[in-house]
Amino acid sequence: MVGKKQGLNMTDMNYSGTYKAALVVIGNEILTGRTQDTHTQWIGEKLLKHGIVLCEARTLPDNEDKIVSTVNALRAEFDYVFTTGGIGPTHDDITAQSIAKAFGVPIENNGEAYELLVKQYGADQVTPARARMALIPVGASLIPNPVSGAPGFAMENVYVMAGVPRIMHAMFDHVLDGLQKGKPVLSRTIMCGLPESVVAEKLSSIQAQYPGVEIGSYPNYRDGKPHVSFVLRSTDEASLEKATEDTAQMVRAHGKEPVMS
């Protein structure tokens, strides 16, 4: 069994036998440049090894209408939707109420979540602000938070996690354990000291020959000279090896030694 939107295509990440996911990073601090997002990279890389492909990531402000419309669009389109941020105790934490609105359910004091807060802070220290973190949409299941108590939650295929990296990582690992997974996406990288335009035509013909392998070409500069990395990805190891060898051969034909990794 595989997920939504299957089919092979050269460059749009439709790897055969994988599930498709989207990430919603919630928080003005990312959009103002105050905080460098690292969740997209961390989650994208981790999912891929488990046959789940991160196909889109959106960074949103702490805006209820935006969160509602975005989550509703993405949960219909993808197998899994992950959100990070906005589930703390302050006035700018509006993710839980937004998710409830997206699903058209009320938000309620969740007894299980409240007990987790009591365990974390002590019964007399669950202030009204902290108690906000036990307000969870009706019908959600909790995602444990081993770092600071206040849980995330899951509604259908939407997984709502904290924004603080060490908390998000722990929540994500817990969520990942319970997800249906696809074929791992394998990758090979070939680096060489050529400008990508020199090999673009040949590379395109290799891509056409291996429709089940996705070939990306990423130019960069080293000491002011053009280099390029070719990244080949597939869930089919045999095709991947053949396409990689053809690409390496193409580099050698231009008088350069491919550096494989």
Next chain:
Amino acid sequence: MVGKKQGLNMTDMNYSGTYKAALVVIGNEILTGRTQDTHTQWIGEKLLKHGIVLCEARTLPDNEDKIVSTVNALRAEFDYVFTTGGIGPTHDDITAQSIAKAFGVPIENNGEAYELLVKQYGADQVTPARARMALIPVGASLIPNPVSGAPGFAMENVYVMAGVPRIMHAMFDHVLDGLQKGKPVLSRTIMCGLPESVVAEKLSSIQAQYPGVEIGSYPNYRDGKPHVSFVLRSTDEASLEKATEDTAQMVRAHGKEPVMS
């Protein structure tokens, strides 16, 4: 004169007197985790100083349908849309054709762009692959590329730039020079060694008192102990100073010395 979607709100970045922008980062390499995106932070921070607020960022795969639908949604919603990535010479560079499709115009060999490639590579070195980089939607104006010749382009309020950071930075600075700008968004930061939940209620009342100032609360851990940073932003310096002083006073009332920056 100010841009689309004006109005004050506590947490959704609707700073008075600013323009609104969206960023589309195009490239599978970001979604697979191979490459850490740094464009969102760099662009978001820079825009804010010029009274343009980055209100949404989306990372997309190299997928024509996705790029078309996303760019069309965002260019209707925001004053400015910036895209990065996918304008090189290889088969996975499909941004220019996608933008043409989004605007419903043909893509053509742009004489001015072709001349730039001739100047960069020499007339006999403009291979068919390199010539692809002169294919520009009809009606676009070029964005110069002082690093490697091949230009970006602008169509109405959409600015299409390269993905390689040093090229994107040069293109962006050129684009920014020509944009209509709003009131600069000013910010103040207060750090303290308190858990955010302790001050959440008071902070909420300060937020309610200053609707033209946006107050964000960002928890973190230092040596395992909870800290919090309050970030206050506004285009109105007088309100910003007052709200900052009230927030600092709130921290002192809890027996901690606020660290301002």
